[in-house]
Amino acid sequence: MxxxxxxxxxxxxxxxxxxxxxxxxxxxxxxxxxxxxxxxxxxxxxxxxxxxxxxxxxxxxxxxxxxxxxxxxxxxxxAFIIKEIEAFSDVNIAKLPGDVLTYLNPSRYCQSDKLYRLANNMFGYKKDDFEKVQALTYWIYLNVEYLSGSTNSETSAYDTVTEQAGVCRDFAHLGIALCRALTIPARYFTGYAYQLVPQDFHACFEAYINGQWLLFDATRLIPLNGMVKIAIGRDAADAAxxxxxxxxxxxxxxxxxxxLDNDFEPFYQHHENRMAISYS
Amino acid sequence: MxxxxxxxxxxxxxxxxxxxxxxxxxxxxxxxxxxxxxxxxxxxxxxxxxxxxxxxxxxxxxxxxxxxxxxxxxxxxxAFIIKEIEAFSDVNIAKLPGDVLTYLNPSRYCQSDKLYRLANNMFGYKKDDFEKVQALTYWIYLNVEYLSGSTNSETSAYDTVTEQAGVCRDFAHLGIALCRALTIPARYFTGYAYQLVPQDFHACFEAYINGQWLLFDATRLIPLNGMVKIAIGRDAADAAxxxxxxxxxxxxxxxxxxxLDNDFEPFYQHHENRMAISYS
Amino acid sequence: MxxxxxxxxxxxxxxxxxxxxxxxxxxxxxxxxxxxxxxxxxxxxxxxxxxxxxxxxxxxxxxxxxxxxxxxxxxxxxAFIIKEIEAFSDVNIAKLPGDVLTYLNPSRYCQSDKLYRLANNMFGYKKDDFEKVQALTYWIYLNVEYLSGSTNSETSAYDTVTEQAGVCRDFAHLGIALCRALTIPARYFTGYAYQLVPQDFHACFEAYINGQWLLFDATRLIPLNGMVKIAIGRDAADAAxxxxxxxxxxxxxxxxxxxLDNDFEPFYQHHENRMAISYS
Amino acid sequence: MxxxxxxxxxxxxxxxxxxxxxxxxxxxxxxxxxxxxxxxxxxxxxxxxxxxxxxxxxxxxxxxxxxxxxxxxxxxxxAFIIKEIEAFSDVNIAKLPGDVLTYLNPSRYCQSDKLYRLANNMFGYKKDDFEKVQALTYWIYLNVEYLSGSTNSETSAYDTVTEQAGVCRDFAHLGIALCRALTIPARYFTGYAYQLVPQDFHACFEAYINGQWLLFDATRLIPLNGMVKIAIGRDAADAAxxxxxxxxxxxxxxxxxxxLDNDFEPFYQHHENRMAISYS
Structure with missing residues (x-):
């Protein structure tokens, strides 16, 4: 597109x-x-x-x-691929590539080390990593209020998980932190976003699931196939x-x-099916 | 050696x-x-x-x-070089290599974004980056108590700057955070350390000064030329x-x-001369 | 008794x-x-x-x-009274006595001001204050792990709500903070506790509901009528x-x-009926 | 007046x-x-x-x-008294009245329990409590920038001691927290303030020194004898x-x-003499 x-x-x-x-x-x-x-x-x-x-x-x-x-x-x-994610068994961390492992570590705005019990209490029971990320993304969407001006450049996932307000950056940080707390590699993703209102840069996150990076957006503000990728990183500190x-x-x-094309079919992720999008 | x-x-x-x-x-x-x-x-x-x-x-x-x-x-x-660091004029951030820039960003345990005023109030008046890092390293040495068990894996520079107790990891994180708050790239450095008592892994930090990475250790526990380098990273999250x-x-x-050699001459950094050591 | x-x-x-x-x-x-x-x-x-x-x-x-x-x-x-709490309509804050109002304010270990959205997202839908406190007490019981040594004298409700581990003091602080975030006055309560294993001082909390202070204990470690009251306060800072x-x-x-009596009938609060105990 | x-x-x-x-x-x-x-x-x-x-x-x-x-x-x-505070020997905490003891405890915005080492490293060497409070008040004045809008209702002394910006409320909280960390009772004080520009409510703090409450104001924005007292408390949570x-x-x-009088002689505290003002 x-x-x-x-x-x-x-x-x-x-x-x-x-x-x-x-x-x-x-x-x-x-x-x-x-x-x-x-x-x-x-x-x-x-x-x-x-x-x-x-x-x-x-x-x-x-x-x-x-x-x-x-x-x-x-x-x-x-460039993206939309596909159905099949059920799969647990990932063996020791088999992950070196360049993926780093995205399991806590970072400035994603203090996953402080969220293990919370993440596992809330989402640990789900049957595989895809369902866990889907569930946590939906939980953020339902519970965190999108509120311009409610946060600043120091706000981190540790704040947002309790204060429950923020902007796209905060939604992404919380998603990443919860993924990592569940031992799912996750990274920050910024881009230009088609149909974002008001128009601005956008941030969401990717989770490494079953051998691939899948895109998630807890704000639900845009069609996920309408992004032009700018940068990835551990969190906003890498991609300001x-x-x-x-x-x-x-x-x-x-x-x-x-x-510039005519045939755009917006893709939105649904929290109850297993269709997902990958940009990597 | x-x-x-x-x-x-x-x-x-x-x-x-x-x-x-x-x-x-x-x-x-x-x-x-x-x-x-x-x-x-x-x-x-x-x-x-x-x-x-x-x-x-x-x-x-x-x-x-x-x-x-x-x-x-x-x-x-x-492998290391010990040399005198000459006085130099301010670094132009725009001239830094891409692989150094990342070490200006805040990270999990080094929230430099929260320490700008403090770092500049305390060390901003020093005449160049070398003197700033020397002064902040000495300040940590004087004010932070080395106290085993006083901190844990969640402790960060933001805690240590006020709580003023910790272990080598905390000393390094605080040094890094203060450097970055002064717009001096800094990174975490782990290694085996000769003459460390009790024997253990050691952590200290490097600051990027006048085009080179120099090693600093606010604990003053070891001769700086007795290290075998294991890893570098933004902070302990990268180098556990x-x-x-x-x-x-x-x-x-x-x-x-x-x-294994006979002729070891221990090098300790002094806070009042400009001799420094580089491992990179 | x-x-x-x-x-x-x-x-x-x-x-x-x-x-x-x-x-x-x-x-x-x-x-x-x-x-x-x-x-x-x-x-x-x-x-x-x-x-x-x-x-x-x-x-x-x-x-x-x-x-x-x-x-x-x-x-x-x-001295205590056990009774059924009838359904009641919302409390008018402006009608509260002056000595109760203070227990709506945030305190050192109970930063209720940071938990408004979370508390209301989780428990706001319950039909009256009694059901809200009952639900949040039960949630703490289910989600926070009782783990000796996991916290220290600096740990606060803001930590415990995400880290989800602690001791009786932390359970009480989180209960208090959630109550206040729901505009329900709440205070810290310490005492000697019959049948606490191992024997120690105990801490729980009181919520001001429908004109009276009712006792709640999210640890579920003791019969609620087996306490000898030592102190009340805003949080542990008042009652160390x-x-x-x-x-x-x-x-x-x-x-x-x-x-010293023979006829002790232990009273435990159940999260599904409206029986409660008051020591005040 | x-x-x-x-x-x-x-x-x-x-x-x-x-x-x-x-x-x-x-x-x-x-x-x-x-x-x-x-x-x-x-x-x-x-x-x-x-x-x-x-x-x-x-x-x-x-x-x-x-x-x-x-x-x-x-x-x-x-009503106030201005007087010279004589040198005195250390206060015996066990002799303090019950209604003063409470102002040694940490509170929502004054987490003195986290600042013991810092406060003692910075001000512990001063010869009596009056000089300690004078020195810490002056340090706040010199290092914390008065900056409207830089803080919010959640900002506490623990933030301000490192972020070093704030408004009168933040200056007062930091003063109180440092006093308590030095085992000097301290409390929040709000009032109407003559010659405050722009006109607004004002906050400062009192320290209990040598048997009396003395007023301190790290903002240095007003003459200290131009206040009409509204409220006292542990911190802003008590006196919003x-x-x-x-x-x-x-x-x-x-x-x-x-x-309304003609003969106002403004009293400002100087950090090098021992003249002080008491409203209690």
């Missing part, structure tokens, strides 16, 4: 500063048909790959300016849209994700 | 379980002259590399047994000696690190 | 210190038939009443000694057995609670 | 609700020359005293209305301006404190 995505970010740079951006569409699996990055006033930038995840970062060394304008635009054919170092004021952000 | 290191771990395995070990000496820089891993009763294991850091992991799929014995022994020539999945009881752990 | 209660506490006093004890049976409602406090070596002490709750405190000014022995013994006729100021080492504690 | 104080609060009441107000000037020590409370639309209210502190509360049972207007106005002669139960929207708040 082809999408045209766009992010326009504006900042006021008050001192010599650096910004590390994570707004480029990932090149793994999905196909970048065209893309461009415009920065005004003209600024040197450097493209980087994060080591573990191969996320595409852009680092900017900035001088003071009233209006730094960053505009990224791309046409991307996203912009990491800012210096005295920088945020001015505005406009994000869009438009469909 | 050549060392003979040894780790003997014993566990009771109560159910089918998995253990991921991180006790092998790293192969980067230092030279493994010989090594062997013995597991009794005989058990299949798999060697893995963690993606981001190339730590050497061993994963074991285990059946119930009264006494699982894991014995690792190696002769290793460690053993990650255990299943019903496993710890029985005992014996760790040794003996010197 | 008459009980003979006894507490023998031993400490090593390493420096000039003060201890504030809360081990005397309360005089409100229940009848103290006889009591004595023996302290060896002989030590001046002062009897105090805490202002808000009229708990009986004893303060000791201590000089260094190898073995401070404190022995309290009392024969007490406890001993507050210690100075360098004091704990040696031992022996607590007993024996029945 | 005579002051005219006024508080105008407006709320939208969306459902049947209760509000417990704490805006009346305290009657202990200071003299209420006149006062009135106007509520529109006319509403029944009840005056209450909090048990422990004799704070004057007003409880309102409210029906839905677009604009509930609460207006309190009083002319009050405040308004505790709201039900669906209520805040509309506005206007607070004033005007001087």
């Amino acid at each position: 082809k999408f045209k995505v766009n992010a326009d970010l504006k900042y006021k740079i008050n001192s010599e500063s650096s910004i590390i951006l994570s707004i480029h569409a990932l090149k793994t699996e999905q196909k970048i048909i065209s893309e461009q990055l415009l920065i005004s006033p003209e600024t040197d930038f450097k493209e980087l790959l994060s080591t573990a995840e191969a996320n595409r970062l852009v680092s900017l060394a900035l001088k003071p300016t009233e209006n730094l304008s960053i505009s990224y635009e791309a046409t991307v054919e996203n 849209v912009a990491n800012i170092f210096g005295d920088v004021s945020f001015i505005s952000s406009v994000v869009t994700c438009g469909l | 050549k060392f003979k290191v040894n780790a003997d771990l014993k566990y009771k395995i109560n159910s089918e379980s998995s253990i991921i070990l991180s006790i092998h000496a790293l192969k980067t820089e230092q030279k493994i002259i010989s090594e062997q891993l013995l597991i009794s009763p005989e058990t299949d294991f798999k060697e893995l590399l963690s993606t981001a850091e190339a730590n050497r992991l061993v994963s074991l799929a285990l059946k119930p047994t009264e006494n699982l014995s894991i014995s690792y022994e190696a002769t290793v020539e460690n 000696v053993a990650n255990i999945f299943g019903d496993v009881s710890f029985i005992s752990s014996v760790v040794t690190c003996g010197l | 008459k009980f003979k209660v006894n507490a023998d506490l031993k400490y090593k006093i390493n420096s000039e210190s003060s201890i504030i004890l809360s081990i005397h049976a309360l005089k409100t409602e229940q009848k103290i038939i006889s009591e004595q406090l023996l302290i060896s070596p002989e030590t001046d002490f002062k009897e105090l009443l805490s202002t808000a709750e009229a708990n009986r405190l004893v303060s000791l000014a201590l000089k260094p000694t190898e073995n401070l022995s404190i022995s309290y013994e009392a024969t007490v006729e406890n 057995v001993a507050n210690i100021f100075g360098d004091v080492s704990f040696i031992s504690s022996v607590v007993t609670c024996g029945l | 005579k002051f005219k104080v006024n508080a105008d609060l407006k709320y939208k009441i969306n459902s049947e609700s209760s509000i417990i107000l704490s805006i009346h000037a305290l009657k202990t020590e200071q003299k209420i020359i006149s006062e009135q409370l106007l509520i529109s639309p006319e509403t029944d209210f009840k005056e209450l005293l909090s048990t422990a502190e004799a704070n004057r509360l007003v409880s309102l049972a409210l029906k839905p209305t677009e604009n509930l207007s609460i207006s309190y106005e009083a002319t009050v002669e405040n 301006v308004a505790n709201i139960f039900g669906d209520v929207s805040f509309i506005s708040s206007v607070v004033t404190c005007g001087l």
Whole structure:
């Protein structure tokens, strides 16, 4: 499915500063048909790959300016598979690949080490990992209130599991933490999202189930096949849209994700069947 | 400098379980002259590399047994450079390599995002990054009490900065968190440590200063040139000696690190000169 | 019902210190038939009443000694009423007495302000306050594991609601925090407990329901009519057995609670009927 | 000194609700020359005293209305003593009155139990309790940034000691927690404050030193003799301006404190002399 995505970010740079951006569409699996990055006033930038995840970062060394304008635009054919997940027996942790094991560890916003009993009391009885993730995703959807402004950049899954309010980032962190507490590898996933209202960057999560990464979204705000992938990571610490170092004021952000094909059939996950989507 | 290191771990395995070990000496820089891993009763294991850091992991799929014995022994020539760090001007974050940037992010046990004001109030006035890290390491040494049993696997830098007691792991986490809060990349470092009393695995931290990783140890328990490197990572979540999945009881752990050369001159960092040590 | 209660506490006093004890049976409602406090070596002490709750405190000014022995013994006729709680309509907060209102506020170990959504999502649908408290008490019983040594003096309800392990103190704190989050006044209750195994001081909680304080115990470890009341308070900060100021080492504690009557009929609360017990 | 104080609060009441107000000037020590409370639309209210502190509360049972207007106005002669605090030897905790002991305990927003080492490392060396409180108050003033909107109703001293930003409430909580960690009783103090810019309710704290309650204010925003006392308590949980139960929207708040005498000589505490002020 082809999408045209766009992010326009504006900042006021008050001192010599650096910004590390994570707004480029990932090149793994999905196909970048065209893309461009415009920065005004003209600024040197450097493209980087994060080591573990191969996320595409852009680092900017900035001088003071009233209006730094960053505009990224791309046409991307996203790549996903929708399939039915068959019942399966328990995963042997010792058989997991090295690059998956890391996603079992607790991270800044996903303190899975504190949630073992809770996760197992609530979801341990389900018959396999797919049903566990499905159940916890549905529980988050039912119990956590989507409330803009209720959380901040320090809010973590440990807070959200009791405070039960947040935004997409918090929903994803809680999903990840509960998965890891159930010994299911899970990671953060950011992207451009078709039909997200209001339009913005979106975050959800992937769980490693039966040998593959499957996408889950406890917000239920979008069709799961309408995403253009930007980055993956352990949690939002790895995949912030912009990491800012210096005295920088945020001015505005406009994000869009438009469909270029005609035949989009939205896929929503249902908590009672075993259809799932994979982007990896 | 050549060392003979040894780790003997014993566990009771109560159910089918998995253990991921991180006790092998790293192969980067230092030279493994010989090594062997013995597991009794005989058990299949798999060697893995963690993606981001190339730590050497061993994963074991285990059946119930009264006494699982894991014995690792190696002769290793460690590798380090001791040098004087010259005064330098501020680092431009935008120039950092992609694989260093990740160590600026907050992590599970190093919530640097919560310590910006504190770190800058306490150490921001120092004239360059080296002096800042030196000062914060010394402050931890002076103010945090080394107290076995005072902390547990959930304790983080955010706790230690106020509770001011802990073990080597906690000292390292606090050092890392304060560095990152000062926009200095920092990472966790584990190893076998010569002259550590009582003998055990040791943890300290590296800060990325003027283009290189330098080792710091706020515990001041060992000569800094007596380490055999096992693993690096964001924090202890990346470099646990053993990650255990299943019903496993710890029985005992014996760790040794003996010197095979004659001419060891211990290097201790002093908080008032600019001599430092690098293992990378 | 008459009980003979006894507490023998031993400490090593390493420096000039003060201890504030809360081990005397309360005089409100229940009848103290006889009591004595023996302290060896002989030590001046002062009897105090805490202002808000009229708990009986004893303060000791201590000089260094190898073995401070404190022995309290009392024969007490406890006082309670068991009755069926009829269905009732919602309580009007504005009608509550001033001395009850304070038990709606969050306290050190009962951060009810962080649990509003969780408490209401889980128990808000129940038809009156009695059913809510009954349901939350039963939920704690089912989900929190009684595990000696799993928590410490800093553990609070905010921890226990996710970590789901603790001792009687933690069970009580979580019950209180959930009540207050549901706008039901609740307070901490300590006492000597008949048939508690192993014998020790016990803690549970009272909720203010339909104009009266009712006792609840999420541990289900004792018959609820076998308690001799020591103290009430907002949480354990108000009702610690001993507050210690100075360098004091704990040696031992022996607590007993024996029945002096013949006709004890144990009362246990059931989560499906509306029988309850009140000590106030 | 005579002051005219006024508080105008407006709320939208969306459902049947209760509000417990704490805006009346305290009657202990200071003299209420006149006062009135106007509520529109006319509403029944009840005056209450909090048990422990004799704070004057007003409880309102409210029906839905677009604009509930609460207006309190009083002319009050405040009462204080300014004096030099002589050097004194250590306080014997066992000699403290029962109603003071409670202010040594940790409370919701003042987790002194977590700050023992920090407080003693930083201020333990000072020669008496007065110098300790003076030093910690000055440290807060120097290190914590006064920043409206940086904290919320869940923020506690444990957060502020590391995050180092907040408003008057947070400054007071941190002062109280550090005092208690040094075994100095301390309590929260709210009032109308002359020359506070912008005009609002103010919070500071009292420490019990050498047999008397002395007032401290780490914000340094006001002359300490320009306060009309409203309430005392363990922390803000005991002395909130308004505790709201039900669906209520805040509309506005206007607070004033005007001087009616001519001869006001502002008293500010200096961190290097031993002049102090007591309102109790």
